[in-house]
Amino acid sequence: MKKILAFIFAITLGVMIILSLSNNELFTDFGDTNHYDGISSGYITSEVGGDEEPALVPVNIVTGILVDYRGFDTLGEVTVLFVSSIGVALLLGVASPKRINLNFKPNFMLSVGSRALFGVMFLTGIYIVLHAKTSPGGSFPGGAMIASSILILYLSNDTFRTDVSKFKLGKSLAASGFVLVGLIGLLFTGEFLANFHPFIMDTILVLIAIDVAGGIVGIIDNFLTEERV
Amino acid sequence: MLLYASVLLIVIGLYGLLTNRNVIKIILSLNVLEIGLNIFIITVGFLDLEEAIAPIITLQQRASVIVVDPLPQALVLTAIVIGVGTTAIGLSLAKKMYDKYHTFNLDEMGEE
Amino acid sequence: MASLELLLIFTLISGVIAYLVGKVHPKTGSILTIIVSGIVFASLAYFGLNEQLLTKVSYLPYISFIQTPLAIFFGVLVSFVFFMVSFFNPYFIDKYTYKAVYSLLYLLSLAGIIGIFFTDNFMTLFFFFELVVWSSLFLIPLGRDEEVSVWYFGFSVFGSFALLSAILLMQSVTGTFDITTGLQAVSGFNRLSVFILLLIAAFAKLGAFPLHYWLPKVLTDSPDPVTSIFSGGLEKLGAFIAVLGLVKLVPTGFFIDVMDMYLTHYILAILGSLTIIGGTVMAIRQDDAKKLLAYSSMSNGGYIIVALSLGSSAGISGGLYHIIAHAIASTAAFLAIGAVARQTNTTKMSELGGMLHKMPITYMVYLIAIISMAGIPPMGGFISKWLIFQGVINKGLILVAAATFFGSIGSFLYVFRPLAALFLGQELPQFKETIKEAPIVMLIPMVILSLLNIVTGVYPTNILAYINTxxxxxxxxxxxxxxxTIVGTNGTLNPALIAVMFALGVFIAFIIFISLKKSRKVELMDTYTAANFIYTEELLHYSVDFYAPIERLYEPYIHFMKKFYQALANKVREVGALVKYYIFTSKPEVATFFIMLVIAILLWGDLV
Amino acid sequence: MSEFLASLEFINYIEMVVSVLLVVLAIFTLTMKSLIKSVLFLSSLSMLSVVSFVLLKAPDVAITEAVIGSGLVTTLFVFTLLYVHQKERDVS
Known part of the structure; x- marks a missing residue:
């Protein structure tokens, strides 16, 4: 009975969503958006950033929005990831951590193969981060890919645990560095996170990548630890 | 089509949230809902034209070529990363619950 | 340092330096606070009063400052209070758990308060307002009771949100964050809203009647130097915002022709009167000297509100003069109590006595300060109260006048008590040998403040001339x-003449005192009742239950506001419990259902 | 009906197939009795959403979802379930 009610209610809500969208002036039909009239046109034609040189405008508009036009939002989001990482550490943190015994011993193929895979993934991650201005991807997937590569090494190697803590330090430093870069912009042009030199955007990309990688590695590290008995 | 599929995903996620009593299942429903929502937001900025391309284009060409809306994409990009954070928090809570009650089912945990 | 921004940056950086130095050697860090606040005061006073303060330098983008007489008035006064109090820091630094942090927070609040007074942009004002709130918030728990800072935080948050709402409302109506043009451009109902919100912020900072609850607690339980800067400095922040709302904002609301006054201002005057009465009544029944002065501080805040809400020249100049007089007097009084507390480790009146013999200079400082606080000539408090009385009588506000007179008479009653209990009377045996006069460095600010008390009472012309500009x-x-002379509508005041008359009177009394026969000095324990020797001398201390008959009159009503806030807290908790019971139950799907219901209702608006 | 079908192009067929599969996988995710199967279906749902992102001309989001959504979220679920599995074996 309860399930039927829930089903009816959920379906009603879905129908309501679709109906309210179909007859709405504010909301265009599927595939018929008029974003060239809205705020996005400023981002596409780079009018929002002012009279910027073409060299400063990234080819990938999404990266431009994330790092330049809405850099402050991204700072907030990096903070959210940072805080959730801290939250997981608080919830699962134990006094004397030890790796969970995962009931399988990595055999020869796995340990060698994971090392090879680690190199490939790590380099791919770095590539994605560094070429975020001209190709799809960016610091978020790049950072996550670096984190995944480390995770693979982590699974195949029992003694790897101690090195992970260094990554957490990197995460904190990167978050502070983000704010620092923003303040540099404030100092030189009077605008927080101002994009006045190509180097600024690269730095921010690398810092976000380090922060994301550090945050995710921290989360997974906490998931794989337990109290030393 | 994808618009309706995404709304259906949202509905399925909500249905899962309403009916499930298992913590892991609840988090799974949330993830389904989140995927549906992400697709939905992307469809808002989609331009169903042959010549519309992904928003990766140099500044000189932008005047002559139509691109899809990049803003929803940027927002969804951040939403995905935050989704990992929320899932991680939820799962760590579930883990703590399991440590205490030795079950994932809310009915068997009892009122406290 | 003739540039204001440079001064602010200097203060902030030296705060950090004081922290780093304080980590190594706490005392040196606290000595740095003396030097820095001295430099801040000297530059503000020298360049500000000569109108040479540079404010258009713009080291910091989007943060702009302006030099107005109002800003210089408040800035010089408050930096002076900070400078004077900072002499006490090296002697109290050993008592704190976090010694280095104290110096940092001290200078941070100084920088914040200077920034508030000199800015012409409301967002900058809000930034510095928060700086002051947060830095002073962490100064309080260094004292006796850490829970007090929670009260302070609660009321401060309320005030901050009111201020922020006022700023944003003004900005949305007028499109500017500029203080002067914005406050003049806002009109209609929005002006009333901005007025009310600004006054809520001012009341929360000043500790005036409905929002007074934190002030006595904070002033009692924070460390002694912090109490002094709260009473003399940080409280004046509320007065500054009250000036913004009451004087700079064009008055609004229903105009009462008979009283020649706006209804909103009349209500504020009534609230100020209630503050005066409440502070006075509560001060009378305190046993702790610091708590007594805290309530008197509250009632003096009421005088400032009353004076500023009058809107006439006598009222506003009286209010501004009262800000000076009360800052000087209350700082001196709290410093004197602090000096006693440092030497004896208590501020309970029933545990002290006869300090006159050990600490004569502190006694004189305290005497002069309380004379000023009670509004007796020839001290500064008399001039300001005379002006306020003039303003109140001119407007014909009988209720408010009654309250101000009551406060004035009540302050005779209560300020005399700590004097008698702490300093006069017999020496208690436990303090007989060990107590000495306070160190010379601590006496310097106290003596300076006392001299200023007299100067403001005898020759107020210079300050009043500045208030006129x-x-x-x-x-x-x-x-x-x-x-x-000061010419009022009901007569002319000649402070110097009054001072001469008083000096003459004191001289005659002194001659009589010398020529008459000396009384025998009696030991405290030299007392017999029904031929029994009395051991519990505390019960016979004459400041215990001093005003018991008066207290009995209003005893049932004093916990009125405490009950109100407790009931409010209970109601909030009940609402939370209700929400928790019906929505956030142990079943997550119920919460999901309610969220979906809200979404459905919102979507329904789009459908129909 | 036949006119509608005639107007469709190859890309529209792909879109329809992806849409239907998305919904089917989502239902599977929530109806599986075994938790680990649910998690695996979630992972495949996430992978399929990557395809839909590509169809919607959002390559950045597609890469991010591929790495984070289907990779890391699945690992988190799997680790939690492994931990529980471990605990159960310790008890018995």
């Missing part, structure tokens, strides 16, 4: 003053 800036008729 300030009134020109605020578009108010100037006060009629000559070199030696």
């Amino acid at each position: 300030l009134l020109v800036d605020l578009n108010i008729v100037q006060l009629d003053i000559t070199r030696w």
Whole structure:
């Protein structure tokens, strides 16, 4: 009975969503958006950033929005990831951590193969981060890919645990560095996170990548630890 | 089509949230809902034209070529990363619950 | 340092330096606070009063400052209070758990408060307002009771949100964050809203009647130097915002022709009167000297509100003069109590006595301070209260006048008590040998403040002339003053003449005192009742239950506000429990259902 | 009906197939009795959403979802379930 009610209610809500969208002036039909009239046109034609040189405008508009036009939002989001990482550490943190015994011993193929895979993934991650201005991807997937590569090494190697803590330090430093870069912009042009030199955007990309990688590695590290008995 | 599929995903996620009593299942429903929502937001900025391309284009060409809306994409990009954070928090809570009650089912945990 | 921004940056950086130095050697860090606040005061006073303060330098983008007489008035006063109090820091630094942090927070609040006074942009004002709130918030728990800072935080948050709402409302109506143009451009109902919100912020900072609850607690339980800067400095922040709302904002609301006054201002005057009465009544029944002065501080805040809400030249100049007089007097009084507390480790009146013999200079400082606080000539408090009485009587506000007179008479009753209990009377045996006069460095600010108390009472012309230039800036008729007299509508005041008369009276009394026969000095324990020797001398201490008959009159009503806030807290908790019971139950799907219901209702608006 | 079908192009067929599969996988995710199967279906749902992102011309989001959504979220679920599995074996 309860399930039927829930089903009816959920379906009603879905129908309501679709109906309210179909007859709405504010909301265009599927595939018929008029974003060239809205705020996005400023981002596409780079009018929002002012009279910027073409060299400063990234080819990938999404990266431009994330790092330049809405850099402050991204700072907030990096903070959210940072805080959730801290939250997981608080919830699962134990006094004397030890790796969970995962009931399988990595055999020869796995340990060698994971090392090879680690190199490939790590380099791919770095590539994605560094070429975020001209190709799809960016610091978020790049950072996550670096984190995944480390995770693979982590699974195949029992003694790897101690090195992970260094990554957490990197995460904190990167978050502070983000704010620092923003303040540099404030100092030189009077605008927080101002994009006045190509180097600024690269730095921010690398810092976000380090922060994301550090945050995710921290989360997974906490998931794989337990109290030393 | 994808618009309706995404709304259906949202509905399925909500249905899962309403009916499930298992913590892991609840988090799974949330993830389904989140995927549906992400697709939905992307469809808002989609331009169903042959010549519309992904928003990766140099500044000189932008005047002559139509691109899809990049803003929803940027927002969804951040939403995905935050989704990992929320899932991680939820799962760590579930883990703590399991440590205490030795079950994932809310009915068997009892009122406290 | 003639540039204001440079001064602010200097203060902030030296705060950090004081912290780093304080980590190694706490005392040196606290000595740095003396030097820095001295430099801040000296530059503000020298360049500000000569109108040479540079404010258009713009080291910091989007943060702009302006030099107005009002800003200089408040800035010089508050930096002076900080400078004076900082002499106490090296002697109290050993008592704190976090010694280095104290110096940092001290200078941070100084920088914040200077920034508030000199800015012409509301967002900058809010930034510095928060800086002051947060830095002072962490100064309080260094004292006796850490829970007090929670009260302070609660009321401060309330005030901050009111201020922020006022700023944003003003900005949305007028499109500017500029203080002067914005406050003049806002109109209609929005003006009333901005007025009310600004006054809520001012009341929360000043500790005036409905939002007074934190002030006595904070002033009692924070460390002694912090109490002094709260009473003399940080409280004046509320007065500054009250000036913004009451004088700089064009008045609004229903105009009462009979009283020649706006209804909103009349209500504020009534609230100020309630503050005066409440502070006075509560001060009378305190046993702790610090708590007593705390309530007197509250009632003096009421005087400032009453004076500023009058809107006439006598009222506003009286209010501004009262800000000076009360800052000086209350700082001196709290410093004197602090000095006693440092030497004896207590501020309970029933545990002290006879300090006159051990600490004569502190006694004189305290005597002069309380004379000023009670509004007795020839001290500064008399001049300001005379002006306020003039303003109140001119407007014909009988209820408010009654309250101000009651406060004045009540302050005779209560300020005399700590004097008698702490300093006069017999020496208690436990303090007989060990107590000495306070160190010379601590005496310096106390003596300076006492001299200023007398100067402001005998020769107020210079300060009143400056207040007159300030009134020109605020578009108010100037006060009629000559070199030696202040001309009011009901008569002319000649402070110097009064001072001479008083000096004569004191001289005659002194001659009588010398020529008469000396009384025998009695030991405290030299007492017998029904031929029994009395051991529990505390019960016979004459400050215990001093005003018991008066207290009995209003005893049932004193916990009125405490009950109100407790009931409020209970109601909030009940609402939370209700929400928790019906929505956030142990079943997550119920919460999901309610969220979906809200979404459905919102979507329904789109459908139909 | 036939006119509608005639107007469709190859890309529209792909879109329809992806849409239907998305919904089917989502239902599977929530109806599986075994938790680990649910998690695996979630992972495949996430992978399929990557395809839909590519169809919607959002390559950045597609890469991010591929790495984070289907990779890391699945690992988190799997680790939690492994931990529980471990605990159960310790008890018995």
